[in-house]
Amino acid sequence: MEAHALTVRMLHPLFFPFLVLLVSGGHSLLAVAQGVDDFLLLGHALDEAPGDTLDKVARRLSLSKHPQCCTLSGGQAIELLAKDGDRKRFYFTTPMGKTPDCCFSFAGLRNQITMTIKKKEAEEGVGEGTLLSCVNDLAAAAQHTVASHLAERTHRAILFCKANSLLPADNPTLVVSGGVASNRYIRKVLAIITEWTGLSLLCPPGKLCTDNGVMVAWNGVERLREGRGILLPNQDVRYEPKAPLGVDISAEVRAAAIRLPRVRMKIQNNI
Numbered sequence: 001m002e003a004h005a006l007t008v009r010m011l012h013p014l015f016f017p018f019l020v021l022l023v024s025g026g027h028s029l030l031a032v033a034q035g036v037d038d039f040l041l042l043g044h045a046l047d048e049a050p051g052d053t054l055d056k057v058a059r060r061l062s063l064s065k066h067p068q069c070c071t072l073s074g075g076q077a078i079e080l081l082a083k084d085g086d087r088k089r090f091y092f093t094t095p096m097g098k099t100p101d102c103c104f105s106f107a108g109l110r111n112q113i114t115m116t117i118k119k120k121e122a123e124e125g126v127g128e129g130t131l132l133s134c135v136n137d138l139a140a141a142a143q144h145t146v147a148s149h150l151a152e153r154t155h156r157a158i159l160f161c162k163a164n165s166l167l168p169a170d171n172p173t174l175v176v177s178g179g180v181a182s183n184r185y186i187r188k189v190l191a192i193i194t195e196w197t198g199l200s201l202l203c204p205p206g207k208l209c210t211d212n213g214v215m216v217a218w219n220g221v222e223r224l225r226e227g228r229g230i231l232l233p234n235q236d237v238r239y240e241p242k243a244p245l246g247v248d249i250s251a252e253v254r255a256a257a258i259r260l261p262r263v264r265m266k267i268q269n270n271i
């Protein structure tokens with residue numbers, strides 16, 4: 001996650017602090033990057049990550065059987081099919097609308113989508129494993145709801161940062177990284193939020209968002225330059241299966257209970 005957050009500095013002269021949204025198959029988090037190994041965690045995933053949700057929805061829709069999708073990841077397949085879909089044909093509730101924090105939850109949304117898939121299967125008289133005729137519309141609605149949830153949490157994080165002077169007054173920036181960040185619809189929705197709030201938006205190119213080798217190597221360069229966490233030969237190494245990213249202030253964010261103004265999300269599907 002640290003590597004995800006820093007990759008953008010390989011390509012842009014971006015100074016600390018900046019806000020990062022990291023969205024992948026295993027993570028979903030919002031943090032203020034204050035230094036190479038200094039982060040404030042504003043919000044994190046409470047259940048599954050957005051990429052995981054999209055992968056599971058794609059699997060439940062049997063998208064690997066779709067001629068255009070057989071070589072794509074679940075998230076890529078959903079993005080591709082959504083381009084020709086009508087997102088308004090299905091309505092899914094944006095998660096955690098009444099919880100004024102920056103945490104993420106996608107399991108309930110997946111459940112809503114699965115229920116709709118089952119209903120459509122019954123209507124079309126087919127079982128699990130058959131491609132539904134409304135697959136494009138379902139993909140568009142699912143993608144839009146994931147994007148809306150990410151946008152709401154990010155909007156609140158920006159307002160929290162502004163209220164607490166956590167970002168520079170000059171050119172405050174949101175960095176979006178991780179496999180899900182390569183989704184052009186999600187980027188577009190986030191661009192509406194950053195434009196609304198006066199932040200710059202930076203997304204490392206899709207190829208870099210998914211290249212863990214490059215990202216971790218760059219993380220090493222950043223740490224080497226700062227002399228942080230550099231091990232000498234023969235020094236003992238302690239592995240941690242799970243390591244938190246920075247200081248968790250998500251409870252503080254929730255206590256601030258920031259309400260969001262309504263932002264109009266008018267986006268074309270086929271961007």
Ligand code: KG4
Binds near residue numbers: 073074180210
């Ligand atoms: O960061 P990443 O490469 O790796 C790990 O999470 O380990 O992210 C992979 C995730 C997968 O869940 C994949 O479905 C999702 O990113 N993903 C996308 C897109 N491309 C990859 N999700 C939405 N839209 C995409 N275009």
